[in-house]
Amino acid sequence: MDILNSILTFIDYNFYISLFATIPEHVDTDTDTSLVLSSILLSLVIIYFASKLGGEICARIDLPPVLGELVGGVTIGISILGLLVFPEGMNTANNSLIMRFLQFSADVTPENIQTIFNSQGEIISILSELGVIILLFEIGLESNLKELISVGPQSVMVAIVGVVAPFVLGTLGLTYLFHVDIIPSIFAGAALTATSIGITAKVLAELGHLSSQEGQIIIGAAVLDDILGIIVLAVVASLIKTGQVEIFNIAYLSLSAAIFLIGAIFIGRLLHPVYVKLVNKMKTRGQLLLISLCFAFVLSYIAQIIHLETILGSFAAGLVLAETEKRKELQDVIAPISDIFVPIFFVCVGAKTDLSVLNPTDPNNREGLILAGFLILVAIIGKIISGFTIIGQPELNKLAIGVGMIPRGEVGLVFVGVGSASGILSKPIEASIIVMVIFTTFLAPLLLRSILKEPFLATQKQKIT
């Protein structure tokens, strides 16, 4: 990064720009819009490059490609190259090599560049959110509602144990072994409960394991975990704010989640014939795709405004449409959409991860790293236990189910954000949670890959790569 920086600083680009000084600087009125567009084009090219390079390397050394996309994101992000940087924390346009390159190649004033930097960060973040919405829609489409319901009890068990076990172990351990205050301990315990459904689902899809029984249990449990995570976060947040647990919140969130999921599936099923008829009657291009996406977006919107998560909405939409005769056709047209949006999500998760907390030579990091070691242990054990709570069914790979629940991913980072904003977390605790999130996120695909590497995959893999 230092080398690239000095090259850019070394070239006196004012000289270069002066060559074009007589050109009216962008003849259209919306200079800023066109420069923002330029920054988005650059960012997308870099994101796609990082995701494909990482993905291809991982595919060749027999690792899940999504891990490569995450590592690609870390490489271009704030931690290493500083190409894709978001206006969070202390970052300014100066920290972003994309912005410096834009300043170098187009003639942008220093005042404008900060505005463009903020817009670029916001737009790429929104595209990344659309990415995970579309990913969960696709996962919903590939899932089987009947199978999900039939493995429902197991999923519920895995989800509940996978939330309770790491929470209790983490909170008690921090309080009694490390003498951390009770409120930060509860918060760290809460952060241990999350599961990143996006990362788990993507790895399962890559391994061709999404529709296996284990896969469906994991997906069901991960969806429930997402709901439980929202409830846990709401509870912990109100505990921090008011010092007490508001029963009304818990009841409201649980009830709205239940009503939403059941309602969406029930009403969606009623609308099946209308949907199929509408798609068949329409004569213009892209009708299947647009109607289906509108359905997914409406459910995402509703989920968001009732304080759930958008991805629950798009997952429900996918599940419902998977039951129609249009499933196959829809999967075909959604695949390219997913191909361009989903990498933005994974690369952004990587790019937003700040690895500096991992540096053991910095004495400020040591306490955090020791705590992190403990949290990682609990994070892994707590979720693996959950897999073994399924009684009987010796044919099930219970270890795989537990391991599938390990990655905390972006959900874990949301907890860090809330904790950081509340001011109750000490630096070492905050760092330890971040390290735990990073480790579990990157470790889980590796573990899942090695556990699920069974002979029958040889044929399955052909299909998805």
Next chain:
Amino acid sequence: MDILNSILTFIDYNFYISLFATIPEHVDTDTDTSLVLSSILLSLVIIYFASKLGGEICARIDLPPVLGELVGGVTIGISILGLLVFPEGMNTANNSLIMRFLQFSADVTPENIQTIFNSQGEIISILSELGVIILLFEIGLESNLKELISVGPQSVMVAIVGVVAPFVLGTLGLTYLFHVDIIPSIFAGAALTATSIGITAKVLAELGHLSSQEGQIIIGAAVLDDILGIIVLAVVASLIKTGQVEIFNIAYLSLSAAIFLIGAIFIGRLLHPVYVKLVNKMKTRGQLLLISLCFAFVLSYIAQIIHLETILGSFAAGLVLAETEKRKELQDVIAPISDIFVPIFFVCVGAKTDLSVLNPTDPNNREGLILAGFLILVAIIGKIISGFTIIGQPELNKLAIGVGMIPRGEVGLVFVGVGSASGILSKPIEASIIVMVIFTTFLAPLLLRSILKEPFLATQKQKIT
């Protein structure tokens, strides 16, 4: 609009929100990001709904669907329903029904809503720009470079006459017949030179006429017109600013356009084998799509920073990749991408069109409408002449070629924006240019449809609908 407004105002939504007051307002830290995401989801649903409803109605009454998308955009835009409104001119969040609905359904403070309104406008505009980039990439892919070169002389002729004729007729007419000052006359004349390649190309594609000889002449001429338009705008803008024409600008823009187009095609051809090899060697999903889009985005970026337009870059990228063996495969995967992005562009062009200048009962509009009548006449005649400059070749439908160049679309609106910002246009002149842009944009698809409605289309149409 009044009815909808009063319903929203009537319901005391504060009461409704108070029910949820005990819920911590969005438990994650980035409240704004999640609300912006909500507004984007809502906007996309409304855009897709408007585009499909308009498109389907037009398809059924045998009009080009793209006209329906434009009309759908006008309907939801500032002129009629006020659903999709952009933060331009005097508009605030209060003018946007989407924002009012968001305020009603989620709990947003009045201060936040303006920020969200601005972000939503910017993000939808960027998505719309990506839409026209992808449209031109697809048009490039469907074009035939050899055919374009072979009809090159005709295209050059059509483009030059189509720029000179309306410019001279418009400027002289306004000065001598209507006694308008010379500078505003020149500006209005310049605005008459534009051609909206997006709208023309889309209509041709819908009629299955893109690869016909007429289609290729129109596309070639429209691309050249785009370059000529940039040059004309730069010249007029510097004329307004400094009172003189800067030869250096003209030379620079012409040269960079020539070098860019020839260079992109030449270098692109050299890279063919690398491209095909890369796509074949890659093992992860979506590799063909992402590599191709990266190529298109890089060329768009370069075109933009050398003061040309992004769409020239993506068109060149499409042309180059059309020559590889991957063409068919790429067309298949780009189609869904185009289906979700392109409607955003057309609906936004419609939504940003302010029809209030068309109201003849407003006495302030009358002078503008009279001037507009003249400009529309010149706009149509000037372009139709250009088609008949092609010598010989009686088999060519020369009327269709001229008519294909008529729509001014978003390019015309850029001229209005520049003129408006410079302050040299009187209200009636500005209004007359807007009316001319609206009329030509909406009229051209209709005319083209009726002229090109030939028997052989019956089979062609099957393919594209």
